[in-house]
Amino acid sequence: MVIFEHPLNEKSRSYLRLEYIFGQIAKSRHLTASSDPEAFFKGILDLHELMERCEIRGDLTKDLEKHLESVNHWATIPGVDLNRIHLLQEQLSKFIYQLPRLSRITQTLKEDRFLSAVRQRFSIPGGLCSFDLPQLYFWLNLSEEEKAADCKRWLADFQPLIGALQLNLKLSRDSSHFNNEVAKNGFYQDNADNADMIRIKISPMLGFYPTVSGHKSRFAIRFLPHGDEQAQDIPFQIASC
Structure with missing residues (x-):
């Protein structure tokens, strides 16, 4: 089964896009595959x-505060795993405290001269070639420790945001x-x-994928064929959250 997710408001659209970007960075930051540098810097x-x-x-x-209210209610239900509840309460409370205190979260990325050079060339087709961007070619040939330290520095300010977003979703x-x-x-609909x-x-064996339109509380789904399949009744499962 394949799960498709569609946001119903701009807030959730930003959440899902950020989650996708964080996932792309996490998968490529070790730079082990030849395609990783381009994926990593695009993510950054x-x-x-x-x-x-x-x-x-x-x-x-605000969303984490709502989750904390729910978790506090769960703690009053007999038979719940209180260790798990207390862990969630600690995590939620920590992020609720940290998020409003994050300042200048993009400042490190904005002021980094190396990233600025990469940004200028990234929109050019093939612009990451060694003759276009010798700084990047040099950086890619640094030691693993030096590259890992740079990656850690670039992402350090985002760690509370990453953790909070992942927990919320x-x-x-x-x-x-x-x-x-x-x-x-x-x-x-x-x-x-x-x-x-x-x-x-939905099962990919059916040969259909969903396209969603709508916003707020009203939505419509139309299942389109991947190949030459004809329109038909499509069994699927749906959840709202």
């Missing part, structure tokens, strides 16, 4: 641009439940009151 530059355009710390703090996803539905002739995003689970 995308992270800087997105964080310059949107300020999510306020929304993220995990709790949101874990709180939702998938329900079985059928898209008649490939089309389905519904309400998702108080939801930030919908999650769609």
